Amino acid sequence: MEVESSYRDKQLVEEKVFKDPVHRYIHVRDQVIWDLIKTKEFQRLRRIKQLGTLYLAFHSAEHSRFNHSLGVYEIVRRMVANFEEYEEWDHGNRLLALSAALLHDLGHGPFSHCFEKIFHTDHEAFTREIILGDTDVNKVLSRVSPEFPEEVASVINKTHENKLVISMISSQIDADRMDYLQRDAFYTGVSYGTFDMERVLRVMRPSKDEIVIKESGMHAVEDYLMSRYQMYWQIYFHPVSRGGEVLLNLALKRAKYLFEKGYAFKQFPKYFIPFFQENITVADYLRLDEMVVNFYLQEWIHEEDEVLSDLSNRFVNRELFKYLPFDGSVITENEIRELFIKAGIDPDYYFFSDSFSDMPYDYDRPGMMNNRRPIHLVKADGRLKEISSQSAIIQSITGVKRIESKLYYPKDKILEIEDLNVKSELINLLNELA
């Protein structure tokens, strides 16, 4: 593919817009961006839900990563438009920032969190591979310059030397988070994700290595961080959504087990084999979207293997496990597993202990490396102040990690235990945990 010197700057004859319910309109003028959107790798993001199994808890959260990716692009486009009047901003980085924003989620697979855990994939690594591999996206980016794909990939992977551009897409107050908080709030119908993005954009200033916030914008950032906190606990960590992931996890674990045992599948898990074997090419990865995963789960309902059939059926028809809070203080996980075994219920497929945590804001301090760069306020005189030192509200949540653990199990199977002593022992125990 020949590099065209003019391609980088090529503009569409007329601006194209996408009607968007969150940002009203998404504006595209660059030929490169337009061409990237049309690639099949980017179109594939229509087949990956932004919020995985969350639709099981919030029925209206059915939007895709395609949707979100356009939104992140649009926010960066507005950031850049504001930054152009500051000398700290190098106009030459405009297309890099826009492209990285658009493509930042390119490597997400179906039900990402779940798949990453069970098959040890890493969406950031795959984003890189897709951008650098034999793909339409790579062809478009290479027309800009031979180095451009690597540049875009390294911004997304946070290894690019331009820390300012990285901070626009991944930092504690970046376009990614600003889009998903608003978008996910919009689709779920909750009010928690509301903050004044237009104001946040107005108080952002480019500096050498990061976006900084004009001091007068502190309250707007507080509001944004509180939104984030609320969205995590009210939406993203919803135990019903986790319950969907648990079923998916267990069903895939069973399918892998059966595959390894040489079980004769009615619907052979062709596309899953590279995942089972943890030897996945870009092509394998791109093929397995949520349409495909759902197709297999629906098929596996009809398998002879009762465990696979049952777990698949539960996932497809939303017959979720029950959940209870669990902190290990009353009884250990192993002790429960023993009891399940005694009751004739296989804890490998009918018991799951899930734990999740969040830290709404933090920054690296001596002895506490978590790779989080602080949000800085900039004073009128140019001095920077880490934001939690200026805001009591933010200070109160800085570095505070909240952990919640839940235990999942099928209530119906408990009720069917034949040994009445074991049954009542288990029921009493679960009541105690509730």
Next chain:
Amino acid sequence: MEVESSYRDKQLVEEKVFKDPVHRYIHVRDQVIWDLIKTKEFQRLRRIKQLGTLYLAFHSAEHSRFNHSLGVYEIVRRMVANFEEYEEWDHGNRLLALSAALLHDLGHGPFSHCFEKIFHTDHEAFTREIILGDTDVNKVLSRVSPEFPEEVASVINKTHENKLVISMISSQIDADRMDYLQRDAFYTGVSYGTFDMERVLRVMRPSKDEIVIKESGMHAVEDYLMSRYQMYWQIYFHPVSRGGEVLLNLALKRAKYLFEKGYAFKQFPKYFIPFFQENITVADYLRLDEMVVNFYLQEWIHEEDEVLSDLSNRFVNRELFKYLPFDGSVITENEIRELFIKAGIDPDYYFFSDSFSDMPYDYDRPGMMNNRRPIHLVKADGRLKEISSQSAIIQSITGVKRIESKLYYPKDKILEIEDLNVKSELINLLNELA
């Protein structure tokens, strides 16, 4: 299944709510409704998009019929709550109205409009079959009474003797339309679907055979009808969405043709065969949701048959045909087909003429039977007036049918025509149509 006398009236211990971005909350108190929502046939509606291929034009329109069905139920729930204070309303019909509202779209298949045209299915007939067949939904309804499934089905099919209940779910101002106008506007991000539903609900009165509108509510109904008009022309008939249907239509037509010819599919169209043969059981029908259809289309990209592979690829990766207005005045459809043949392009798979029309409001008059019942305003003295006789705006759109025709073809194939004379003839012709 034994009928339980109390099941009809059984209430949940505590009201359940679904957070909904359009109606804020959807409230469920009836055990029957709760049980219906949990059936696998109702859960299946999560895998059918409310707007089919419209996401190709409006990226954010990815919501399901599950979503919409809950909304229609909620609107009827509010209608009933208002109606309870009128003697014209028989409280005994409450559960019938709620159930029919919830289930009214139960028989929708994947990409309904497209499938109905190509395979001659009828979602209303399948709704009836699902409700009366060997399904979980039927089991729940039968617990209310042996006749209840038939009652619900006949409300949805508009044959029930209670015309008032029918009009709540299907009439020119019903819960179905009120939900989808608002919901589709919400998801696409347009403002056209906005009308004051709370006011419309306040001015609705139950009467013997229909919902009537308090005279003072005329302007609110005007606003609703204008919303409907705008949504049809701006959203539902969007030619890009039609372009997606065109591709799906042609790909399935090719698959059927290949199947009939005995072509050896790499991915055998197992679930499509009953459709190809037009001999479909309820179980066949329920299995073929949009996950499955998408899976096959993605698979067929890899078929040997170039036509099936190409059309599938275009659908999956959104490489749409170009469209032009077409009214047959410059040239006939057949003449274009001839030209395509001369150019070596098969018009059976690479040419499509699509026509669509809408009538925002109408009612049956002598000599004009279109089976539309009028919207009636009710005066203070009880007299009814057909609404277009009272509103100049509505009169102006009453019975006005607007038809638009578009012609679809692949621009890239035109550009690759080898015979330069035919090529330029065809290009000139298409330019003339533009």
Next chain:
Amino acid sequence: MEVESSYRDKQLVEEKVFKDPVHRYIHVRDQVIWDLIKTKEFQRLRRIKQLGTLYLAFHSAEHSRFNHSLGVYEIVRRMVANFEEYEEWDHGNRLLALSAALLHDLGHGPFSHCFEKIFHTDHEAFTREIILGDTDVNKVLSRVSPEFPEEVASVINKTHENKLVISMISSQIDADRMDYLQRDAFYTGVSYGTFDMERVLRVMRPSKDEIVIKESGMHAVEDYLMSRYQMYWQIYFHPVSRGGEVLLNLALKRAKYLFEKGYAFKQFPKYFIPFFQENITVADYLRLDEMVVNFYLQEWIHEEDEVLSDLSNRFVNRELFKYLPFDGSVITENEIRELFIKAGIDPDYYFFSDSFSDMPYDYDRPGMMNNRRPIHLVKADGRLKEISSQSAIIQSITGVKRIESKLYYPKDKILEIEDLNVKSELINLLNELA
């Protein structure tokens, strides 16, 4: 005041923004605009309600013309930003358009419609006088150039030779209407004023003598015209609001009458005298805002004159007259007046017949001069089409004038009529009209 050559182009060091609930933010960068906003004549618009007595019908409609004027300015600012890329737009007219937009309502007095009718004032004439007179606004404008005040005034008065700039502020689809429809809908809480302004702005193109609309924007303009239609009939012509104007009208008429008769006011109507005498200077005019009018009305409750006291009390404490539809078919206005006189109720102060009409869209045709310039769609080839010739919906409302008449009277005074025959005659008559 010396003209400064650079003042016209002077920019604020940093953009100022006003948080606005309708347009999110209003952006000011021009020093001239900033200075105009700070003048006392512009600040005075805070003391004039945008919708006069409408708050009596919609309690939340309490916003001022200051509020609306900023909104019109902001819309023109966005129009200009879009127009800058077309050669038909002369950048030199930017400040003229912005200033005229900001100041277009400068001459509105308290409860404008009412005052104009009773005292024969004309807000457009006063806008001109304020701009050209010895005012702070004039001083600011004169710094731009000696001719600038006259230029701004002539745009607002529609006599400027630049018809394009005029059409931005006063035409059938101008910034004034686009702001007030949305703003008044926002404040009253109704959904009728909703249309997609961002889209309308995107399809507007500057042409020699007017703004034209890109053909593909036709539906957006339909939606806007329907909004206008609905707002007029649902909001602006609300009979309760008219009822407030009726009382104000009658109270002022009484005060004028008493003044002319030499009545000894407790609170002498100092500021009203120029109005009573219809000999009003700019200074007189500017002084009489709604604070002052309300103050007098509240004072006049305590006057000896029973009529003035009663009417003032009714206005201040919202004891409105009753209203009935009235078309003169059953009885003439004069016959009712006679009956009121027989009943001992003075029809000059306790009877009012009010008539109002609207035409949502029209344009001048031979034999029908109403000074309305059409909205033109522009085709891809540059040809203009009057919009009603392209849209059935718009055609249906073009030139259709709707008139409604209402009769206002105090129900309590009817109930207190002593002559029982007259009383029952009058009550029967009014019941017949109802």
Next chain:
Amino acid sequence: MEVESSYRDKQLVEEKVFKDPVHRYIHVRDQVIWDLIKTKEFQRLRRIKQLGTLYLAFHSAEHSRFNHSLGVYEIVRRMVANFEEYEEWDHGNRLLALSAALLHDLGHGPFSHCFEKIFHTDHEAFTREIILGDTDVNKVLSRVSPEFPEEVASVINKTHENKLVISMISSQIDADRMDYLQRDAFYTGVSYGTFDMERVLRVMRPSKDEIVIKESGMHAVEDYLMSRYQMYWQIYFHPVSRGGEVLLNLALKRAKYLFEKGYAFKQFPKYFIPFFQENITVADYLRLDEMVVNFYLQEWIHEEDEVLSDLSNRFVNRELFKYLPFDGSVITENEIRELFIKAGIDPDYYFFSDSFSDMPYDYDRPGMMNNRRPIHLVKADGRLKEISSQSAIIQSITGVKRIESKLYYPKDKILEIEDLNVKSELINLLNELA
């Protein structure tokens, strides 16, 4: 006035609604509520702005206390509707709660905060006097029962024995705050006031002495408290709004001073005299609304006294003082006053030090009496937990008082100081404070 046994329960023939932009509709069915709304004392609240001088900072915040009072009533109406299904709620208190909600702000005077400080009035005391005095409101309430006015007044004054009803209207999570946060956010156009009121209402439970919150509603309450925190610091304490109060304060102080000195006013401050003398009857109090205050300020611009004229002019035409942060560390207030005197600027009228503080949430603990009752979460087993003990976010703001002080002065007068040494000394000082 005779008590009618049935008046308490009398319902309107048809429900009346007020269209409201915040709550969509406000519903009235009780005759008593309808009659209260029509009283002149309640209508007077249309002439008192909800946010006093805040319109000087947020131009769109022009709404009245009438507006807000209807909103508080509506929220309590919804609370009561929810409470009716709990036995802890005594239906007999319904009308008491509704009436107290509607009337809770009845005693607010013009620019309340300002007037209360300068004239030592107390709006709560005046609410009581208006309800118990010779007023239309008292007449309506007395028709319910002779004790009813006293009951309503004591709920508003928080002395009623029914602590649950009091907590609905005044507590740390009451209908008053829930309305004003949302309403003020709506009118100013900011997003900070957003929280999910429908959810908060759903998790409220009546208990003996207070409203308690179902445990699962904790996050919704967190969100509400954060809204409150943000609204205080971003909106209510805006220094520009304070700057308007400063001018009003100083102008009234001057008027009082002149009155006491026997100054010959052109516009004699008739209605202010009871305030100057701090001997105010209910009738005096009701007369002085914001229309009247504004009228006087506008008049006083034309007074001979230069100080009164100047301060009045600044207030009316928004020529605000400049403000600086001030904490007394660099220089004391007295030292600045000395400097002003040296400069020939009277610090009594041209210097003002303003301090304000807020505590978003607190509750009484031993040794810390601030008369705040905690918000309690109720566990499934009925135990109560003070909310900050359960929420880290709330704990972080509990009892944290934030104080900000600002110093106000007229920049223009500083620039006109004749003694150049004093001038530069003062300018340097002010620069240091900035």
